[in-house]
Amino acid sequence: MTGAGPAGETEGGTGTAPARAEAVRLRDVTHRYGRGDRAITAVGPIDLSVPAGEFLVLVGASGCGKSTLLRLVAGFEQPTHGSIEVAGAAPRPGKAASLVFQQPRLFPWRTVRGNVDLALRYAGVARELWPQRRAELLARVGLEGVESRRTWEISGGQQQRVAIARALAAKNPLFLLDEPFAALDALTRERLQEDIREVTDQTGTTAVFVTHSADEAVFLGTRIVVLGKRPGTVVLDLPIDLPRGDVDAEQLRDSPRFAELRTRVAHAVKAAAA
Numbered sequence: 001m002t003g004a005g006p007a008g009e010t011e012g013g014t015g016t017a018p019a020r021a022e023a024v025r026l027r028d029v030t031h032r033y034g035r036g037d038r039a040i041t042a043v044g045p046i047d048l049s050v051p052a053g054e055f056l057v058l059v060g061a062s063g064c065g066k067s068t069l070l071r072l073v074a075g076f077e078q079p080t081h082g083s084i085e086v087a088g089a090a091p092r093p094g095k096a097a098s099l100v101f102q103q104p105r106l107f108p109w110r111t112v113r114g115n116v117d118l119a120l121r122y123a124g125v126a127r128e129l130w131p132q133r134r135a136e137l138l139a140r141v142g143l144e145g146v147e148s149r150r151t152w153e154i155s156g157g158q159q160q161r162v163a164i165a166r167a168l169a170a171k172n173p174l175f176l177l178d179e180p181f182a183a184l185d186a187l188t189r190e191r192l193q194e195d196i197r198e199v200t201d202q203t204g205t206t207a208v209f210v211t212h213s214a215d216e217a218v219f220l221g222t223r224i225v226v227l228g229k230r231p232g233t234v235v236l237d238l239p240i241d242l243p244r245g246d247v248d249a250e251q252l253r254d255s256p257r258f259a260e261l262r263t264r265v266a267h268a269v270k271a272a273a274a
């Protein structure tokens with residue numbers, strides 16, 4: 001990775017590993033809402049480079065501009081200043097990335113099957129391949145056996161799994177996730193954290209994930225960026241050196257290194273918000 005903001009603290013090696021392709025690049029990005037006296041600067045200036053395959057977690061106090069940053073990367077907003085590239089080009093709304101929000105945003109009149117099939121249709125998958133792809137996706141997110149249910153007949157955690165399956169359907173190399181597990185109970189949240197960690201590791205998907213939780217950030221991220229209070233700039237850019245791949249999640253959460261990193265992140269968030 002490269003590029004904390006000028007005031008930011010950056011950690012990590014000097015980089016002898018071969019350079020990975022750049023999934024996302026923000027150059028001197030600032031975003032303001034409104035005009036004149038009513039204008040507020042939501043975020044920036046920010047310089048950030050996200051290599052392909054990284055799981056970047058954005059943490060920061062409420063209102064510091066995390067969601068704004070995600071919307072900019074998704075192409076839903078144009079930065080007031082600076083530039084953004086996703087895979088080397090300006091982000092195209094709806095095409096740049098797959099998005100997962102706090103609310104699953106499913107189509108309630110459709111079944112689980114119908115919701116996933118719609119995503120496959122949007123992704124341009126040939127209809128004859130849908131049953132096989134759908135089965136793969138539902139197995140991947142641990143949702144076998146509920147295909148025929150309407151979305152209101154399954155739990156909140158299952159609904160979020162459908163949302164993740166839909167996001168995976170597009171085979172998009174970039175995932176943007178805005179507090180996707182915030183509304184779930186602690187146990188379901190932990191299970192989904194484990195699943196999204198595994199799925200992104202296995203598929204090599206680049207992720208930018210927004211959360212308020214230092215715990216969630218340390219468990220998920222290969223790198224954590226803490227934003228200061230509005231307008232958010234990078235105050236800490238921390239590579240996470242916890243093991244990836246086939247790990248025992250419980251052991252990982254209980255490890256001294258995990259606790260150390262969690263404290264570090266929590267302190268940085270608190271100090272930045274003060």
Ligand SMILES: Nc1ncnc2c1ncn2[C@@H]1O[C@H](COP(=O)(O)OP(=O)(O)OP(=O)(O)O)[C@@H](O)[C@H]1O
Pocket residue numbers: 033034040041042060061062063064065066067068069230
């Ligand atoms: N569409 C908008 N129009 C005007 N102001 C906005 C708009 N969206 C966000 N803001 C303001 O920009 C600032 C940053 O908001 P944003 O939602 O990006 O922060 P956040 O860090 O994601 O907050 P939270 O953690 O509470 O979700 C806030 O002051 C917010 O009120």
